[in-house]
Amino acid sequence: MGFELPPGDPDAIDGALRSWVNVASDLKSQESGARSGFAAALATWKGNRADDFRNASAGLQLQVHEAQSTIEESVGHLQAYSKVLRNAIEEIKQLQSTAAARQNSVQSQTAKLNPNSTQIDQLDQHCAMYVAALMQQAEVLRQGVVTAARATAGLIDAGTDVAVPDSEKLSPAAIARRVEQSTGVAGIQQAISGNSLTTGQAWAALNSATKELPADAVNGDGSINSAQLSKDLTAIEKQEADNPAKKALDSTLDGWTLATAPSSSWALYRLAEAARNFHNATAALPADLAKLSPAELDTPSINKTPNALLDGIERDMSTLTPADEAAFAADADVTEATQSLLRNGLPFSADWLAKGSVALGFLGDGWTLFDPKAPTDDKVDAGVNALGLAATTETGSTLLAGGLEAGGLVTADAAVGWVPVVGWTLVAGTAGYELWKHRKAVGTFVTHTVPNFVTKTVPHALGDAASGVKKLVTGDVHVNVGPIHFSI
Amino acid sequence: MANVGGDPASMTGGALDLHRAATAVSATQSAISGNGGRIAGAVGDPALSAAMSRFAAAWSATLADTGTQLSVASQLASNAAKDLATAGGH
Numbered sequence: 132m133g134f135e136l137p138p139g140d141p142d143a144i145d146g147a148l149r150s151w152v153n154v155a156s157d158l159k160s161q162e163s164g165a166r167s168g169f170a171a172a173l174a175t176w177k178g179n180r181a182d183d184f185r186n187a188s189a190g191l192q193l194q195v196h197e198a199q200s201t202i203e204e205s206v207g208h209l210q211a212y213s214k215v216l217r218n219a220i221e222e223i224k225q226l227q228s229t230a231a232a233r234q235n236s237v238q239s240q241t242a243k244l245n246p247n248s249t250q251i252d253q254l255d256q257h258c259a260m261y262v263a264a265l266m267q268q269a270e271v272l273r274q275g276v277v278t279a280a281r282a283t284a285g286l287i288d289a290g291t292d293v294a295v296p297d298s299e300k301l302s303p304a305a306i307a308r309r310v311e312q313s314t315g316v317a318g319i320q321q322a323i324s325g326n327s328l329t330t331g332q333a334w335a336a337l338n339s340a341t342k343e344l345p346a347d348a349v350n351g352d353g354s355i356n357s358a359q360l361s362k363d364l365t366a367i368e369k370q371e372a373d374n375p376a377k378k379a380l381d382s383t384l385d386g387w388t389l390a391t392a393p394s395s396s397w398a399l400y401r402l403a404e405a406a407r408n409f410h411n412a413t414a415a416l417p418a419d420l421a422k423l424s425p426a427e428l429d430t431p432s433i434n435k436t437p438n439a440l441l442d443g444i445e446r447d448m449s450t451l452t453p454a455d456e457a458a459f460a461a462d463a464d465v466t467e468a469t470q471s472l473l474r475n476g477l478p479f480s481a482d483w484l485a486k487g488s489v490a491l492g493f494l495g496d497g498w499t500l501f502d503p504k505a506p507t508d509d510k511v512d513a514g515v516n517a518l519g520l521a522a523t524t525e526t527g528s529t530l531l532a533g534g535l536e537a538g539g540l541v542t543a544d545a546a547v548g549w550v551p552v553v554g555w556t557l558v559a560g561t562a563g564y565e566l567w568k569h570r571k572a573v574g575t576f577v578t579h580t581v582p583n584f585v586t587k588t589v590p591h592a593l594g595d596a597a598s599g600v601k602k603l604v605t606g607d608v609h610v611n612v613g614p615i616h617f618s619i
Numbered sequence: 620m621a622n623v624g625g626d627p628a629s630m631t632g633g634a635l636d637l638h639r640a641a642t643a644v645s646a647t648q649s650a651i652s653g654n655g656g657r658i659a660g661a662v663g664d665p666a667l668s669a670a671m672s673r674f675a676a677a678w679s680a681t682l683a684d685t686g687t688q689l690s691v692a693s694q695l696a697s698n699a700a701k702d703l704a705t706a707g708g709h
Contacts, residue, residue, distance in 0.1 A: 139663020147657040154650050158682075161647065165640040165689060172633025172696040178623035180699065187692060194685045195644065198678050202651070205674065209658060216663065280664030287670040294677040303676030310680035320687045328694065336691045 134227035134269050137276040141217035144209060151206050158199035166192055169353035183334065183341055188353030190343030196355075201290040208286045215279040219272040226269050230262040314339045630700035637693035645686035652679040 169188035173181060237258040241251045291298045295309045311317050319336045322328040348360040655675020659668045 137663060140661045143661035144658060147654050147661060150650065150654045151658070154647055154654060157643065157647050157650075161640050161643045164636060164643065168633045168636030168640055169692070170633070171636060172630045172692075174626070174629050174633070176625035176630055176696075176699065178625075180695075181625070184692065184695065184699075187688070191685060191688055191692065194681060194688075198682055198685070202678065209662075212662065212667070277664065280662065280667040284664070284667040284670035287667070287674050291670070291674045291677045294681045298673055298677060301673065303672050306673055306676045307680040310677065310684060314681075314684040314688070316684045316687045316691075319691060323687070323690055323694070328691070330695075330698070333691045333695050337688055337695075340688055 132270060133266055134223055134230070135273070136220050136223055137216060137273045139216045139276070141213045141220065144213040144216070148206055148209055148213070151202065151209070155199055155203040155206060158195055158202065162192060162195040162199060165195060166352075166354055173351070173353050180334075182346075183337070185351070185353045186342075186344070186346060186349055187337040187340040189349040189355050190337075190340030192353070192355060193343050194340065197293055201293050205287055205290050208283050212279050212283040216276055219276045222272055223269045226265045226272075230265045233258055233261055625699065625703050627700040627704040630696050630703070634693045634696035634700065637689055637696060641686050641689035641693055644682055644689060648679045648682035648686060651675055651682065655679065 165188075169184075169192070173185055173188065176184065237254050241254055244251055288299050291306070295301070295306050295313075298306050298309070301309065315338060316336045319328065319332065322332060344355065344360065345363050348356045348363055350356050652675055655671055655678075659671035659675065662668050662671065
């Protein structure tokens with residue numbers, strides 16, 4: 132209370148923002164440099180690898196553009212906040228000065244009066260009331276700074292979500308991990324520095340960039356065809372609108388559109404595309420699983436031959452406890468691949484191991500969710516992936532709309548890999564072996580647990596992620612946004 | 620192998636431009652991290668400070684990876700140019 136100043140240093144903010152403006156300007160030059168570099172490399176290059184390079188070019192230019200436009204926007208938001216803070220500080224100082232002047236004046240007046248005069252009390256009371264009113268004005272100014280700070284934080288979070296969807300509950304370190312997960316370039320810089328980068332590693336490192344945009348939205352010189360991209364997004368939204376099961380997604384996307392600034396529509400496009408593929412792929416999962424070849428899947432991250440793996444599984448099955456089995460309950464449908472896996476017992480070939488690990492990736496997610504030692508970030512990722520696979524069950528599919536409506540599910544999936552099958556391969560690669568260690572409990576889970584899992588466990592595990600996005604959509608942050616516009 | 624080819628000279632030029640862009644982008648990610656921290660420390664409000672820290676982490680990490688990918692692209696274009704030069708270009 133009183134004339135306490137709000138915390139913050141507007142001079143320091145403005146100083147840092149001058150550098151921030153330079154960052155945005157530098158990124159614009161870098162985007163232009165990258166565009167001309169790619170155009171020169173692609174001017175005469177022909178062949179399949181040239182096409183891959185072209186698609187990656189557009190994806191990388193998009194990444195730089197998103198960074199540049201998001202940072203540029205943040206400058207405006209922060210400048211506005213700095214102004215509110217500075218004005219509040221100056222006005223509160225002025226109020227304090229006015230109060231002090233009044234108090235001094237009253238002191239001078241009362242000093243001239245007879246000490247017994249009743250006028251003294253009157254002057255003192257009026258002065259106190261006057262100063263109290265000024266203090267109240269100071270409090271209003273401080274609250275105005277808090278309100279501005281929260282609104283600005285929401286806008287800044289919207290900018291963060293362009294890079295890492297649904298990031299509000301994540302620590303900076305977790306955010307950096309999510310970025311690494313989505314770009315897939317971990318270890319590449321070290322390989323470059325050590326002069327040990329292989330051609331295979333190099334092309335794999337560009338994989339995420341290759342998938343940023345649809346091929347028809349990439350020009351011959353590797354730049355982005357914004358008109359075509361706009362058409363593609365419109366087509367996606369029309370597709371979504373025709374399907375009742377996707378109405379929940381529409382409202383989420385609409386909410387996302389309302390909550391993000393126009394240049395963040397790049398992220399919206401990726402979100403919409405991820406959702407479209409998510410719908411299509413989950414509907415076709417059983418058939419797709421049967422068709423997947425090991426070459427299309429990441430193999431589990433274990434260095435064992437199939438026979439050595441089977442020996443280990445036999446030994447590990449003895450570690451199952453009653454608590455493992457008690458963790459699961461209820462009836463469920465299962466994918467044909469999973470049922471077949473269980474009927475056939477343990478896989479006897481690398482081929483089956485690879486296919487089975489995709490289905491078991493789903494089960495691995497369930498295990499992660501139940502495991503009290505699993506970190507929250509892992510549980511959220513596990514829940515998203517598991518919901519995608521659970522949606523193929525008869526019970527799960529009816530819950531898909533509700534699940535997607537939570538919003539954070541789709542954005543989190545976009546962070547893992549915007550093509551759902553890619554996301555599942557990540558799951559398979561990371562979760563498959565752990566699942567084999569608890570195969571018996573997992574089998575019970577698969578045959579008895581899926582609806583329970585989908586209706587209770589997944590929404591609970593994803594509750595934080597969902598409320599994070601919902602807060603962005605329905606909270607205090609309002610941005611005037613019309614239809615989606617693409618501009619480069 | 621149908622329709623594979625290119626001009627090694629223009630591809631090498633493009634590779635050099637990409638290398639410069641990669642270096643510049645990598646330098647920018649450090650600036651984002653540093654300035655983001657300064658802003659986070661100066662705003663005064665804990666929620667806004669935390670939001671700024673997340674923002675700086677996200678874009679710093681994204682541009683670090685983008686810089687790496689641009690380096691990779693530069694190397695791939697350069698290698699492809701060398702392969703074509705060895706094979707005789709167009």
